[in-house]
Amino acid sequence: MEFFTLHDFMTYSKGITYLVMGAILVFMPVYWLYLTDRDD
Amino acid sequence: MENNSNQPYNWFTPFNILTAVVLGVGLVLTIARFGWGIGAVTNLDNNNPWGLWIGFDLLCGVALAAGGFTTSAACYIFGLKRFHSAVRPAILTAFLGYALVVFALHYDVGRPWKLPYPIFVSQGTSSLLFEVGLCVFLYLTVLFIEWTPAAFEWLGFKNLRRIVVKLTLLLTIFGVILSTLHQSSLGALFMIAPSKLHPLWYSGYLHVYFFISAIFAGLSMVVFEGSLAHKWLHHKMDDTHLSEADGVVLGFGKAASFIMMGYLGIKVIGLAVDNNWHYLGTGWGAWYLVEIIGFVLLPAILYSVGAREKKLKLIRIAAAWTVLGIVLNRFNISMIAFNYHLPAADRYFPSIPEIGVTIFIVFVGITVYRFITAKMPILYEHPEYKEEH
Numbered sequence: 550m551e552f553f554t555l556h557d558f559m560t561y562s563k564g565i566t567y568l569v570m571g572a573i574l575v576f577m578p579v580y581w582l583y584l585t586d587r588d589d
Numbered sequence: 590m591e592n593n594s595n596q597p598y599n600w601f602t603p604f605n606i607l608t609a610v611v612l613g614v615g616l617v618l619t620i621a622r623f624g625w626g627i628g629a630v631t632n633l634d635n636n637n638p639w640g641l642w643i644g645f646d647l648l649c650g651v652a653l654a655a656g657g658f659t660t661s662a663a664c665y666i667f668g669l670k671r672f673h674s675a676v677r678p679a680i681l682t683a684f685l686g687y688a689l690v691v692f693a694l695h696y697d698v699g700r701p702w703k704l705p706y707p708i709f710v711s712q713g714t715s716s717l718l719f720e721v722g723l724c725v726f727l728y729l730t731v732l733f734i735e736w737t738p739a740a741f742e743w744l745g746f747k748n749l750r751r752i753v754v755k756l757t758l759l760l761t762i763f764g765v766i767l768s769t770l771h772q773s774s775l776g777a778l779f780m781i782a783p784s785k786l787h788p789l790w791y792s793g794y795l796h797v798y799f800f801i802s803a804i805f806a807g808l809s810m811v812v813f814e815g816s817l818a819h820k821w822l823h824h825k826m827d828d829t830h831l832s833e834a835d836g837v838v839l840g841f842g843k844a845a846s847f848i849m850m851g852y853l854g855i856k857v858i859g860l861a862v863d864n865n866w867h868y869l870g871t872g873w874g875a876w877y878l879v880e881i882i883g884f885v886l887l888p889a890i891l892y893s894v895g896a897r898e899k900k901l902k903l904i905r906i907a908a909a910w911t912v913l914g915i916v917l918n919r920f921n922i923s924m925i926a927f928n929y930h931l932p933a934a935d936r937y938f939p940s941i942p943e944i945g946v947t948i949f950i951v952f953v954g955i956t957v958y959r960f961i962t963a964k965m966p967i968l969y970e971h972p973e974y975k976e977e978h
Contacts (some may be wrong), residue, residue: 561864573857575852577850584843584847
């Protein structure tokens, strides 16, 4: 990926970051359920 | 709790002999350090003014002492009273950890009589180091006060103990605030060196990484230290401590696993924000993945399996593994990935006396811990105060 302006760079890196954040937002509650589903 | 007071104490155990040797060598190194200066005992130079003593004694010492504020916050702020028996050992470990950080710092900065200067004489209020120093000074005082009820129970000072116990919640809140401040500031210290620290470890979120990693480091250290205490100081523990121990291991293992997964998430966010993906294919990238996958993801999974299957041994292994991972992370940031661009001849590796002083300081901590747990009600409740919780 080649960047010519700071705007190019921010658009790309922030785009990926938002996707990662979305994945984390889905993953963490699921992981919490996995950790606690056998609690008494 | 077994009563062994009638049996003569055997001073000449292998561990006691080893301790005596290490303390003896440490005293000689101390004389060398303060008699002939820092250059006589270290490999530090202008490129690497911070070495093992900062990387291990300070950064790892502070991170691993985070068990004090995490355990007391869990018990007194979040109301998880089932962890109460873990509070005193955690506070003691934290107090000794911070005391040894300050003790070890003398070896680095020299001139011990100047220690109060940054706080009382010449404050550098725009410096992160001043903030770290002030927080450590205040938090060490807080930890000392939090630890005193055990000493007062031992000494029979009932009135003083009653006053300090009334301050518990206030001290806990103060401890959490101070820990949040200085744990993160230790990471922020490295943010002033973006050209020296490898981009995989350098991040605008370094302060967040240090704080979050300190939380699961503290939880892991409580489990790890509890495992060692169970093995070697089992006879000092009362029924309450023994019955609550499994719940502490399970609860802390679960919490550590969740926080470690969150930490992993924000590490990936750090990679994405700075677009550092391409470094992962290099040698440094492989080393970074060893740290992140080998010492964060794998112990987090091990913790989760241990917590779900109620396998305490698995959680204890994960705790020791995580403690090693924290040491590796702090070493990477302060030494291994620091000055990564320098030629091999200019890279830093600690000298034998530096390593000797670090081992000496660890043994001082173990010796004081053993003395305090032998004399004071840390692993058991004093019979006169059992009903007060």
